Amino acid sequence: MTSIDSQFFKQFDWVMLMLVVLVSAMALTNLYSSSYAGGDVGASSLFLKQLVFFCAGLGLILALQLVEYQHIAKAGWILYVIILLLLIYTRIFVDSVAGAQRWIDLGFFNLQPSEPAKLVMILVLTCCYATGPSVSGGYRLRDMIRPMILVLPPLP
Structure with a gap:
């Protein structure tokens, strides 16, 4: 490793x-x-x-x-699922403060899942483009469907 x-x-x-x-x-x-x-x-x-x-x-x-970067790439997909679960947890179970649900109290610090989600999205999109089909003349709209599907769940 x-x-x-x-x-x-x-x-x-x-x-x-x-x-x-x-x-x-x-x-x-x-x-x-x-x-x-x-x-x-x-x-x-x-x-x-x-x-x-x-x-x-x-x-x-x-x-x-x-x-090794291959191990980090594999972990990216696991981190993506964890981040989605944290975002769902925040949306459902965390109390609203000033109209916003953002922080999970872990005792020793408060976690704002949207911040690590940004890094995880970069990692997952990098893996998505690296493992996707090779495009020589630029990406077409249909080549962007898979990345858009990955980006949509964390948005709301």
Whole structure:
């Protein structure tokens, strides 16, 4: 499932990783300075929460770099079904706040299924186009039926 060899380290986009870390560090520094309460209080809970999410996201990025893309593509279809179920659950069982049903309370954080749904849709559409028929002169309307069928369920 995973393979680390010398080519991985040569082909890895280190500049992109450093830019992501740099921009995130600047954002975290800005958040720290704007939410600093002074005295012995230290960092705000908002800053610490964002720092944890940044570290978790960075770890996820690095872990996904080790997984072969074929396995990620297969997982895309499973994630698509999970996202559809979460969206249905949100629509039916989550209470409306200010006229909108968006958040699932998981205890340690609130999940808004529409956000990961965007990433999953990109992954599923990529798989759809990669496994679909090869089109040389551009896509016709009938070539777009399968992708449209995939995009329609999460919309409402």
